[in-house]
Amino acid sequence: MGGANRRIARTGLSILAVVVAFVLLWEGYKLIWTAMGWENPVSPDDRTMPHTWDIFLTLLRPAQRNGPPFILVELKAALMTLREAFVGFLIGGAVGFGLGVLFVRSTMAERAFMPYVVASQTVPIIAIAPMVVVWGGRIDLPQWLSVSLIAAYLTFFPVAINTLRGLRSPQPTAMELMRSYASTGNETLWKLQVPAAMPYIFTALKVSAAASVIGAIVGELPAGLRGGLGRDLLQFSQQFTAAPEKLFAAVLIAGLAGIAFVGLVTAVEHRWVQANRRLIT
Amino acid sequence: MSSSVVEARGVGKTFGTGDGQIVALSGIDLQIHQGDFISLIGPSGCGKSTLLRLIGDLVSPTTGTLVVNGKTPGQARLDRDYGIVFQSATLLDWRSVQKNVELPLEIMDFPSEERPARAREMLDLVQLDAFADHFPWQLSGGMQQRVAIARALAFRPSLLLMDEPFGALDEMTREAMQQEVLRVWRETGTSVVFVTHSIPEAVFLSTRVVVMSPRPGHISDEIVVDLPRQRDQDTREQSKYFDLVIEVREALRKGEKGGGAL
Numbered sequence: 001m002g003g004a005n006r007r008i009a010r011t012g013l014s015i016l017a018v019v020v021a022f023v024l025l026w027e028g029y030k031l032i033w034t035a036m037g038w039e040n041p042v043s044p045d046d047r048t049m050p051h052t053w054d055i056f057l058t059l060l061r062p063a064q065r066n067g068p069p070f071i072l073v074e075l076k077a078a079l080m081t082l083r084e085a086f087v088g089f090l091i092g093g094a095v096g097f098g099l100g101v102l103f104v105r106s107t108m109a110e111r112a113f114m115p116y117v118v119a120s121q122t123v124p125i126i127a128i129a130p131m132v133v134v135w136g137g138r139i140d141l142p143q144w145l146s147v148s149l150i151a152a153y154l155t156f157f158p159v160a161i162n163t164l165r166g167l168r169s170p171q172p173t174a175m176e177l178m179r180s181y182a183s184t185g186n187e188t189l190w191k192l193q194v195p196a197a198m199p200y201i202f203t204a205l206k207v208s209a210a211a212s213v214i215g216a217i218v219g220e221l222p223a224g225l226r227g228g229l230g231r232d233l234l235q236f237s238q239q240f241t242a243a244p245e246k247l248f249a250a251v252l253i254a255g256l257a258g259i260a261f262v263g264l265v266t267a268v269e270h271r272w273v274q275a276n277r278r279l280i281t
Numbered sequence: 282m283s284s285s286v287v288e289a290r291g292v293g294k295t296f297g298t299g300d301g302q303i304v305a306l307s308g309i310d311l312q313i314h315q316g317d318f319i320s321l322i323g324p325s326g327c328g329k330s331t332l333l334r335l336i337g338d339l340v341s342p343t344t345g346t347l348v349v350n351g352k353t354p355g356q357a358r359l360d361r362d363y364g365i366v367f368q369s370a371t372l373l374d375w376r377s378v379q380k381n382v383e384l385p386l387e388i389m390d391f392p393s394e395e396r397p398a399r400a401r402e403m404l405d406l407v408q409l410d411a412f413a414d415h416f417p418w419q420l421s422g423g424m425q426q427r428v429a430i431a432r433a434l435a436f437r438p439s440l441l442l443m444d445e446p447f448g449a450l451d452e453m454t455r456e457a458m459q460q461e462v463l464r465v466w467r468e469t470g471t472s473v474v475f476v477t478h479s480i481p482e483a484v485f486l487s488t489r490v491v492v493m494s495p496r497p498g499h500i501s502d503e504i505v506v507d508l509p510r511q512r513d514q515d516t517r518e519q520s521k522y523f524d525l526v527i528e529v530r531e532a533l534r535k536g537e538k539g540g541g542a543l
Contacts, residue, residue, distance in 0.1 A: 173367045176339050181388045182359045191384065195375050276375055 088151025100163025150219030162204035166197025328498025364433030494536035501536030
């Protein structure tokens with residue numbers, strides 16, 4: 001109990017230390033560059049680099065006259081984006097896992113489809129997103145689900161690649177052992193290959209959690225979906241010259257949303273590791 | 282009297298095709314009877330592991346006929362006629378010792394209420410009953426290998442295949458493990474095929490030592506070990522034991538000279 005508390009305290013302290021260090025660097029840069037009259041690489045003036053406290057105060061000020069504070073509005077937007085990201089993450093995770101299993105089962109399928117799986121990730125998401133939105137609209141898909149599909153597009157790839165790698169990770173003798181038991185392909189998959197692949201899959205899920213948030217934010221733009229982070233980020237970037245601190249504040253929230261999601265996956269992973277030790281003991 | 286567990290006639294194995302062909306084994310004639318403890322010994326490249334894998338249907342012969350328990354090796358494997366132990370224990374590290382021993386029982390659809398008792402019994406046999414709830418990484422190399430033996434015997438196969446199982450162990454542990462495997466062999470009546478490159482180990486364990494030579498892998502000699510089945514540390518100091526060790530060593534040297542085929 002004490003150990004857990006101390007660990008949380010230490011984590012909190014290290015996070016705080018990083019924040020303080022970042023603020024010092026940011027403000028120090030502004031101070032020195034202003035004093036020296038330097039303009040490169042980034043101009044230190046308040047229109048380009050607002051003061052950290054201005055960004056922080058923006059979070060607390062109302063987003064609109066007499067409205068709720070900016071932070072509440074944006075957290076609500078983040079929650080909506082996270083929901084789309086989460087659904088996309090689940091879809092992409094399932095598709096990725098399925099592809100990994102298919103490829104480990106059939107070298108032919110791997111040879112036939114792997115090039116397209118890899119190629120799919122070289123197509124920019126901003127080209128894919130409008131297509132998904134238009135096609136989704138044709139079949140009366142809810143807009144948020146189209147956004148989720150765009151998130152899934154970014155999510156499935158790391159999961160597929162790492163699942164495949166993980167399923168192939170058991171030693172050759174372990175596979176021979178299963179063969180000596182006259183084990184079926186399914187039993188070998190579930191009793192040997194999938195458990196062996198879990199660390200690989202969790203690593204992929206952490207990458208995918210972050211990617212799914214990006215996918216959802218980008219996907220909200222062509223979907224014209226209101227209320228999420230994507231629309232707000234676009235709006236604030238258009239207002240950047242007038243109110244740069246708003247964009248920075250929104251980016252901060254978007255970053256926190258991604259961190260929260262990755263943190264959730266990490267927590268599930270810890271749970272899984274512990275449960276699996278305990279379950280059998 | 283005793284029935285044949287393994288019967289090989291003119292068995293050969295060639296790996297690869299075309300220019301890259303490697304003849305791993307050729308002209309193998311071998312008969313193993315119920316209750317035998319057979320060691321396959323020879324320098325690396327003599328195909329002893331390949332022969333073991335042929336018996337286990339982990340690879341298929343290119344030529345000749347191989348019969349295991351009166352069936353094709355493939356059918357014997359499907360009938361779960363043999364258990365196998367590799368040089369590395371190959372335990373699943375997310376499973377407890379007990380659950381590792383239960384793995385073959387799960388795959389072979391043993392009733393779930395029978396499995397724990399069966400696993401306990403096997404852990405008893407290799408004297409690891411106190412470690413049932415431990416995880417593989419908490420055990421020494423020798424203990425891990427004993428778990429692998431318990432796992433291989435859990436479904437009571439009539440044949441136990443062992444591929445240099447003690448190769449990675451230190452000398453002290455190795456000798457203890459040899460005693461252990463002899464005891465298990467006597468208590469279960471399982472036939473054993475044991476691949477090794479240690480001459481004393483082969484003599485100490487076996488009822489018969491099969492000497493193999495490379496290029497291409499073949500059997501160059503067979504030496505019957507007529508020591509009593511009950512063997513212990515004193516056996517290692519008997520002159521009969523030394524004579525047999527010398528006999529196997531000379532057979533290996535002769536095989537090497539003859540096998541060069543230059």
